[in-house]
Amino acid sequence: MYDIGFLNGDIYVEGHFFRRNIYISADKIALITEAIETAAEVIDCSGLKIMPGFIDPHVHMALNVGEFTSADDFESGTCAAAFGGVTTILDFLDPIQTLSEFQTVMERRLKEAEGACLDYSFHLTLGNFKALNEIPELLSKAYNRGINSVKVFTTYSDSDRKCSDEIIAAILGTDMLLMAHSENDELVNTAHEEVASFEEARPVLAEMSAVAKLAEIAAYEKGCLYIVHTSAGSTVEMMAKRYSDLLGKRIFLESCPQYFYLTNQSFKGRDGRKFLLAPPLRSEEEQYKLRKQLHRLSTIGTDHCPFMAAEKLQYEGAGKVPKGIGGIEYSFLLMHTLYGDEVIDHFTCRPAKIFGLQEKGCLDIGMDADLVLFDPKGTTVVDSGHSSCDYSPYEGLVLQGKIKSTVSRGNFVVKDGVFLGGKGRYIRRRYCESDHQCYNL
Numbered sequence: 001m002y003d004i005g006f007l008n009g010d011i012y013v014e015g016h017f018f019r020r021n022i023y024i025s026a027d028k029i030a031l032i033t034e035a036i037e038t039a040a041e042v043i044d045c046s047g048l049k050i051m052p053g054f055i056d057p058h059v060h061m062a063l064n065v066g067e068f069t070s071a072d073d074f075e076s077g078t079c080a081a082a083f084g085g086v087t088t089i090l091d092f093l094d095p096i097q098t099l100s101e102f103q104t105v106m107e108r109r110l111k112e113a114e115g116a117c118l119d120y121s122f123h124l125t126l127g128n129f130k131a132l133n134e135i136p137e138l139l140s141k142a143y144n145r146g147i148n149s150v151k152v153f154t155t156y157s158d159s160d161r162k163c164s165d166e167i168i169a170a171i172l173g174t175d176m177l178l179m180a181h182s183e184n185d186e187l188v189n190t191a192h193e194e195v196a197s198f199e200e201a202r203p204v205l206a207e208m209s210a211v212a213k214l215a216e217i218a219a220y221e222k223g224c225l226y227i228v229h230t231s232a233g234s235t236v237e238m239m240a241k242r243y244s245d246l247l248g249k250r251i252f253l254e255s256c257p258q259y260f261y262l263t264n265q266s267f268k269g270r271d272g273r274k275f276l277l278a279p280p281l282r283s284e285e286e287q288y289k290l291r292k293q294l295h296r297l298s299t300i301g302t303d304h305c306p307f308m309a310a311e312k313l314q315y316e317g318a319g320k321v322p323k324g325i326g327g328i329e330y331s332f333l334l335m336h337t338l339y340g341d342e343v344i345d346h347f348t349c350r351p352a353k354i355f356g357l358q359e360k361g362c363l364d365i366g367m368d369a370d371l372v373l374f375d376p377k378g379t380t381v382v383d384s385g386h387s388s389c390d391y392s393p394y395e396g397l398v399l400q401g402k403i404k405s406t407v408s409r410g411n412f413v414v415k416d417g418v419f420l421g422g423k424g425r426y427i428r429r430r431y432c433e434s435d436h437q438c439y440n441l
């Protein structure tokens with residue numbers, strides 16, 4: 001006898017939907033069948049699509065940025081995420097500059113994440129890390145704690161977070177996945193204060209030139225590179241032209257819903273400051289170009305990092321406004337409204353493979369029972385949602401479809417639109433089993 005059966009849903013398997021029943025034992029998928037079996041509880045899923053729980057590979061819960069801390073902690077952020085069908089989040093450790101800091105940031109973040117109702121894991125983050133000789137030990141320590149990805153910044157020298165090319169090349173020479181916030185520091189104007197023209201302070205060329213340099217180092221070192229929050233269509237176009245052999249195999253581009261939905265026109269309005277983030281929202285031309293290239297992107301993350309409206313509006317000049325916006329609750333619906341089922345892999349199997357989430361990202365026997373029950377005929381109107389933040393940059397948009405329920409390891413976290421809560425677990429991640437070439441996304 002199984003614990004739960006989800007009956008008559010359309011199940012997403014390898015790019016297609018099939019009418020099947022899914023049976024769960026404890027926290028795993030035990031059976032996918034056309035037959036009816038006995039289960040302690042059965043859920044009728046007629047008319048619903050059932051997908052693997054979504055993975056958001058890029059979030060910042062309780063991120064301290066000096067004077068401000070992002071509005072969602074792990075508890076409220078994962079609650080909002082669950083309403084969006086997300087079942088796993090990948091957050092970040094605080095940036096470190098020496099090996100000796102690793103233990104502290106790891107324990108601190110584990111503590112902070114205890115309230116999460118969904119599963120979570122962390123990326124290691126380097127600031128201006130100076131000791132090249134400490135890198136091998138650092139990476140092996142991190143890997144022993146289940147971390148297969150290291151984030152660096154190519155900008156933010158003003159806050160001592162810019163990572164040297166020497167360190168970047170060293171990491172790309174290993175099996176670790178290098179994640180990069182890619183903006184050419186010398187083309188970023190941190191003194192720029194006018195909000196309306198904020199995009200000019202961090203131009204498209206800053207992103208393109210930083211990404212091109214990283215890609216060249218990755219190609220030379222035969223490393224694995226993941227570009228976070230790719231903002232400009234021109235960057236994707238350039239990568240497709242120059243690195244088509246590596247794109248989706250060893251170089252991965254992530255973008256975020258904000259770059260598909262919002263443009264730098266938002267900075268010009270009365271509430272322009274509420275939209276400030278880095279890299280900035282781009283022109284309509286860049287957005288148009290980006291929208292044509294979903295197939296060249298490996299994943300969609302949110303860079304979920306909202307601040308309260310009053311915090312965003314506290315200072316007049318762009319410099320002191322905390323950068324970041326929210327979006328985890330509506331990420332899938334935003335992208336699905338634009339592209340339909342073509343986006344499902346960007347939220348499921350691809351982030352699972354890239355980030356070594358071996359028991360997540362697909363509906364198969366033995367995998368974690370992380371499910372999204374999706375009503376394709378429903379509609380969703382965006383409001384501030386279940387985040388602690390008091391506004392959404394997408395407020396008022398009408399999106400196709402409705403997330404009805406979210407199941408994390410066999411337990412309903414959201415059921416028919418009601419939050420039931422849950423207990424998230426820290427997920428240890430692994431390198432890809434054979435070699436990098438097995439990524440073929």
Ligand SMILES: [Zn+2]
Pocket residue numbers: 058060228303
């Ligand atoms: Zn980020």
